Structures are given as structure tokens and as C-alpha cells.
Amino acid sequence: MNGFTYLTRFLSSHSSYSRLLLLSSVSTGGLLVYAESNVESRKQVVEENQSVSAKKRVVVLGTGWAGTSFLKDLDISSYDVRVVSPRNYFAFTPLLPSVTCGTVEAQSIVEPVRNIIKKTSGEIQFCEAQCLKIDPENNKVFCRSGINDNLVGHNDFSLQYDYLIIAVGAQVNTFNTPGVMEHCHFLKEVEDAQRIRRTVIDCFEKSVIPGQTDEERRTNLHFVIVGGGPTGVEFAAELHDFVHEDLVRIYPSVKDLVKITLIQSGDHILNTFDERISSFAEQKFQRDGIEVMTGCRVISVSDHFISMNVKSTGEHVEVPYGMVLWSTGVSTRPFVKDFMEQIGQGKRRVLATDEWLRVKGCNNVYGLGDCATVDQRKIMEDISAIFRAADKDNNGSLSVEEFQDVLEDIIIHYPQVDLYRKSKHLLEATDLLRDSKGNKREEVDIEGFKLALSHVDSQMKSLPATAQVAAQQGTYLAGCFNRWEQCKSNPEGPRHFKSSGRHEFLPFR
């Protein structure tokens, strides 16, 4: 018995995406009527007969890095856990580019969710389904199984929750570029990687069929990557190795016709990384013969051509291709967007949480991984409240002792303070309170305090959308849940600076 056996939904899951629907009206009864985008028979939602137990009901949406690491670390002795995900396995996504070229096999990077669940001591129930709708008012999620219609029984069901963990990741962002959905490959799921591998081989098989002109062979063997982020760059490198180490031996007659092109709208590839990394990659690609076209914006993709504007010249270019990988970034899934509108986050791009991963505007919903961002508090917004809380003797002035006393709590709420100290080498508390000339001060008033911390917020960084961040968030939140009861009776969080904060947990650091 091995992981591969569980790769059940690779093919069918894609079709289920097209069946994503929007809930048109929500009744409060047990039944719910959907208006589905492609006209099918109306379906009933089955309300699950959840057993009423003393345990709090936790529903986890998603089994990627965030959801899985949460499940792995959760002590479920006091929770009744349901997991909903359209795929019944966890995938080690950073290796996806390697799967496209056969360096790593698909089954090596997946693990059945039920194996992960079994590792925890108790029983967690898993449903292979997609969440369609969150109803935060009634603490309910509506789900649909994407399993083929040949089987009997309802596909729709709802689950009641006390706590909801949203860890569904993000979806591909095409920036509404025409033709991208139809003609490009993406690299977010294991089945995407397998499809790319097949397509690469198809391009080679096609190029050795009798009767092609060299120009046709060249077009079919032109592999284009749109987007110079880590995924695109890694795929380009893998493909280059695949071509020059393996495929040239299998298809020797066409080895000189292969070309790999990377299109980047910005001026450099890997532009979110250190400049040295970015220029190393560009130079290496140049040596390898991978063409990097920077400053090009793709405006449409047809079945045989990529159309783009070259920024520097204003020129319009059409590039013929055999295969295109689109890897330009991610956007929010529709049901998360719908949820955001319900909770007053409709104007935001990504689901916002506070620094404890609690979704803003909800009391019992948590957002992890790529589908959410931590909305970091600005210290300047709270500066008066902090000053008041710190100024114990109410003399309108903060002594070094008073400041030292609240510093740890400040750092917990505002990690940017710590980043700022480290970047400026202000390692002692008194260093932070120096005046504009750099002299130490023993006391500061509110104006001096504001001035001292005025540059701190510029150190705020939003967390990168990586596997590491998602996994750490899952582990952190599981820790919070595990300590919940204990924290309720004996709160261990930082002190309040504003009355609104709940803080049973140690925050995310």
C-alpha cells in the first residue's frame, strides 16, 4: 500500500472546478437550493446528522501545507475534527517543477491525508469535497463532492462548526488575460505537473513525426514560461536539464531545434529575491541558452501564438509556441471572496487576519496559508494607548523602567519593533528612546515616544506565500488550540493595549 494508490482525483478534480457554483440564496432551514452555473438538475444539500458531543467541532478546509501541519500537531482529545478537501492527499508542492520533468516521481511527493490523520491519536473525519460557501452567521459550511455522477446519493452536504480553519490556498491568477485559461499550463497541483510532462513529451513526439518542416518542429519545441518567479525559473531550469541530459538521447534528430523562453513583465527575474540571486539566475540562463525576455507584458494567448507588448520599444510581438507555462502569481478562490464580502472584507484582495490568524470580522474563523494575510497592526495607530498602558504612574512621561516593562508585550503585538531594533542595532530598550541627536534619554513624553517609534512601521513585511510560512502558521495555530482550555483559565497572552483585543494565545511570531 503506498501513496500512489491514493492519487485518486487527478483527472476528475479538474472537471469539478468547472462546476464551481455560487450560492444564490440561503434559507435558514435544513434544505438549500442552489443555482448552478451549468444547468443541471437542482440538488439538495444534506444536513449532516452531527452527533452532539461535548467536544467543540472544528472544520478544516484544505489539506495543503497549512491545513496539514495544523492537523498533524492538533491534539484532538477535546475537538471533533472534520476535514474537507477536494484532494485526499497532501502534496509536497516545492517539488512540482521536478515532477514535470521526471526528476522526481509524482507518488514521491504525495501523502494520503488519512495517513496523516491516523498519526494523530484520535479520529478525524475526512471528506473529499470542495467547500462552496461559508455561512458565518450560522457557523456552517456548504460542500460538494466532485466525485463522478455515476455514483448514487447526494453530492452536497453541510457541516456545522464551532471553529473554522480556512486553509484552501490560492488559485491561479491570469489577470484576465484572454486565452490563458484555454491554452496555458499551470503548476499548482500534482495533476498539473503530470499534464505538463505529457505535453512536453507530446511536443517531442510530434516533432519526430514524418512530414513536419523544420519550422514546424521548431515551433512545437518552443517552450515558453510566462512569469519569472521561483516556479517559472525552476521549471525553466528543470526543463533545460531534461532536454539536454535525457531527451537529446531519445530524440537525437531534433535536439538542436529546442528552445526555452522565459517572459517577465518586470526588469528582472526573481525580483522578489536578493539582487545577487536574481542576477546569478539571469547569467546562468544566458549561459544555458534559455532566453529571458524582460519588460514584456503578455496581452493574449491564442492556440499557437503568445501576443505581447515590449515595454522598451512599444513593439507588439507574436511568438509561436509548443507549450506555455503560466506562473505569474495567485488570486483568491471564489468562495473565499464571497465569504469576505459577507464579513465586510469585500474591498480587500486577500482574506485578512489579525496577528493571531483570526479572520477579521469573525469570532471563530481562522485563515492560514496563501488564502490569507496577517494584517499587521501599525504601532503608530495604537501609540497613545501603548503610552497610556506603559505610563503606570500617570505622570505623562515614560521612564526607561516603565518602557522596559511593556517592551516584550509591544514586540509580541508589533513584530516590526523587533525588526527595526535589529536593523538599526538598537539592542537595549534605552537605545530605542534616544533623541534625534542620538543621545540617551531617561524619560520621554508622548511626543518624544511617537518620534522615537515613528519609523518602525516601515519595517513591516507581509509574509511570503511559501510552504514554510503556511506550515509554520498551521503549527502555531494547532499549538493555540491545544492550549485553549488552559489559556482560558490562565491567559498567557500579552497585556491589552487596546480594549478590543482577545488574547488567549501566544501570538504568531
Add this chain to the structure above:
Amino acid sequence: MNGFTYLTRFLSSHSSYSRLLLLSSVSTGGLLVYAESNVESRKQVVEENQSVSAKKRVVVLGTGWAGTSFLKDLDISSYDVRVVSPRNYFAFTPLLPSVTCGTVEAQSIVEPVRNIIKKTSGEIQFCEAQCLKIDPENNKVFCRSGINDNLVGHNDFSLQYDYLIIAVGAQVNTFNTPGVMEHCHFLKEVEDAQRIRRTVIDCFEKSVIPGQTDEERRTNLHFVIVGGGPTGVEFAAELHDFVHEDLVRIYPSVKDLVKITLIQSGDHILNTFDERISSFAEQKFQRDGIEVMTGCRVISVSDHFISMNVKSTGEHVEVPYGMVLWSTGVSTRPFVKDFMEQIGQGKRRVLATDEWLRVKGCNNVYGLGDCATVDQRKIMEDISAIFRAADKDNNGSLSVEEFQDVLEDIIIHYPQVDLYRKSKHLLEATDLLRDSKGNKREEVDIEGFKLALSHVDSQMKSLPATAQVAAQQGTYLAGCFNRWEQCKSNPEGPRHFKSSGRHEFLPFR
């Protein structure tokens, strides 16, 4: 670099089946117009610019057991070889039932064709395409690549041959039962096995989704196999083990709802095997709880029910199911059927070859494996010619010496003589010539000779449609091709009994 990388066409190959077309008219020029079944743009056939070399052009259709073993053993120093197959890998098909349940992984049973080709010393060209039409008059095959239309260039091409090897196997036989193509699984290709595995898991995933009734779960977990041949029986056994060793641990809540049923139209499963094997299998299945329904003929399959007639009672039964495997036998591929009509074999069920694997009615086409049968000569048809050839002194009577002199040649042409001798323990030549009372004779006349051999033809057996037979045929034919030149100048075949035979080769024994 490993085998799995090459499993390129698993998904797309299925779609290409639907594009099978029939050639409507053949012009003799370089261009050819097709009428395609699903209305697409008209396509051109590219005539390949084959280099004119001294070497004879051999085209091999198919890369299954027969084609691959032919290629493995062929000495290509005097042949220019082209291989056409819709899949660029060889599959170890007897392990397909094990792939369905994850006992064996798909990539363990496949080998890239180009790896096999490389093992021979010279260069063989491979095209991933389907043969659509054989034109025996002009020694040409018309092929179409099934690679996706996104790529540029012609998909159709033709190849000229001096010798053609047809080793394309057979296709599923539904006996025109309504609904089978739409709703049943088959188990002939690796992608079939993968699809079955996904469906089995789907059935289990569906059965644990909230809101199903037990009856619905039971239906979804009802696995039905139609056809009690080796494939069906092996799949049933594998599935039973899969369920009871692995799946019960993963889906404990539904383990008692699983049912496996095998439907057989005859009175026993494995009825082409020895009775002891057949009854052993039936008893084992009974102990394992696999229901065997014999004497049931399936008359249609709908999306949720199998309809059948029970022969013994005349009853009509409808059985609900979660998944059906259809494994009732094989039939001829359309382009082989079309070829058979062109060469006057239109009334036959399967392509017929003579005992040297030469397609009857052609001079330079060979048929191997499941797509062809060896049409064994009956000795009684040739008995006068044999007698004449044996009776060297023309005295109208055969002496033991005369008979002994031709016996080896007879056995080569008519292997049934050897089977007959062994089964009757007539081990010496004179034993064959005993009279009706069992007395040895020194001389026989033509009537006595006929009488002596009159029961021999009943020993004729058609060769089973197995991997072993196909592989042995490939090896045999490669040996023939390797010795061709030598045999032409120095024929080593058996003597002519009838003037029509060519016999440069040692025949297939």
C-alpha cells in the same frame, strides 16, 4: 530518467480513439483526402520522403508483446525499420489487474519503446501514431498521430513498406451490448488500470461523504465484473485483497458494505482452463465472499444498473452497481477489418495467416499476436499430395522408409501430427501406420494412409491469445527475417507438398 517519464499518452490517447476514422477514398497521388467521422477540417496526408536505400523497408505496427519481441530480436543491419504505435511504451500486460489495486505501480510494468529499440545495434525510427489504413496494393500504410491539435504541422502521414508486420493486438468486444462503452471499464491498457484505480477509490470516497444512506453506500461499493476469464478473475481476486487488506483500514466505517460480484454467461468461470483450476477458483471465491453468478447474460448497462437474463430461470434481473469491469473477450480493430476485406478475408472474424505467419492473400504482410490467428492446414486436405511426394518409387504404396523420410517435413507443416502421436503414444513412424486392428504394417496404399491419419486433424488447436504466444511469434518472425538472405540462396524449409508454398523459413512450431 525512468520509464514513467515516457507514459505520455495515458490521458490523451483515449480521446484519439474517438477520432478513429475510415478512409473514404484513396487516390494514387501523393495527397489523400479523408472523410472524418467527427466533422473537422479536412486533412492532408504527408507522404514521407523516405530515403531510397538498398535496405528493405520494414514497417511494424504495434508495440505490444508481438511487435516488441520482433523488434528486440531483429537484426536490422539489412532492414530499414519504422515502428508505428499510438503508445510509445511497451506494457507488461499480465500485471494490469495488479496495477488497478496498487499492488504493482504503473511505471513498473512499462518500458519506453525507444529504450527497446536502442538495445538493437542500429537505428529504428519510431512514430507515435495510429495506423488508419493499409493499402496492400501500393505497399503503403496511412497513419495519424493522436497528439493534441495545439501543436502545428500535419498529423497524417504515410509510410511505404517492403514488408509489413501487423502486431496491433485486438480491441475490447462489447458484443454490441447497449451502454457498455459508456458505463463500463475495460482492462487492456495501462491507462485503463489507472482509471479503474481512481474509480475504486472514488467509490469509497463517495461512500464516506455525509448524508448517504446505507443502501446508497452499498450500491457505490458494489463492484461488478462481467466475464469470468483470466482478466476478470484476477481483477476480482486483487480487488478482494485490496479491500480486505488495505481499504478497511482507510475507510473502516464502510468496510462491511463492500461487495464483489462476478457475472459469467457460461456455467463456470475460467472455462477455457482445466476443470480443476476452474472449480478451485470458484470454491476460493465462495470462501472469500465474492459472488459468482454463472449462466447470466448481460443485456444492457445503464448508468446505475446492469440488466441481465438468468438462463436457468429466464428471469430478468437489474443489479445496481458502483463500478463495472467488462472483460468478455476481444474483437478485431476497424482498420484490420478493412484490410481483411481488401485481401478477401472479409468473411473471417480474425486476420488469418498461414503457418509461417504470412497473412493469407498477401506476399509481404505478416500478422502476429492477438490480431491474427494461424490458419493451420488440415492434413487430410493435402493427403494425396503428401502421398505422391512420399512415394518416391511411384509404386502406389508407401514403405516405412519412404514414410520416415518425409515425416519430419510433415510435422513441420502439420504440427497436429506430432500432438496426435504424443497423445496416442505412437512414438515411432511405424506406429502411425498400424492398421485398424493395431498391427504394424510395412507398406500402406493411399487409402490405408488416409485411414491412418484420419483422426490427426482433430488435434488442431488454435493458439491462445496470450502474451506468451505473441512474444514467441515475434521472436520466431525476427529469426526468419534475420536468416532471410541466407535462406534465399540456401532454402532450409521443409519440402513442398503442394506447389503453392513458399518456405524459405523454418516454420513456427
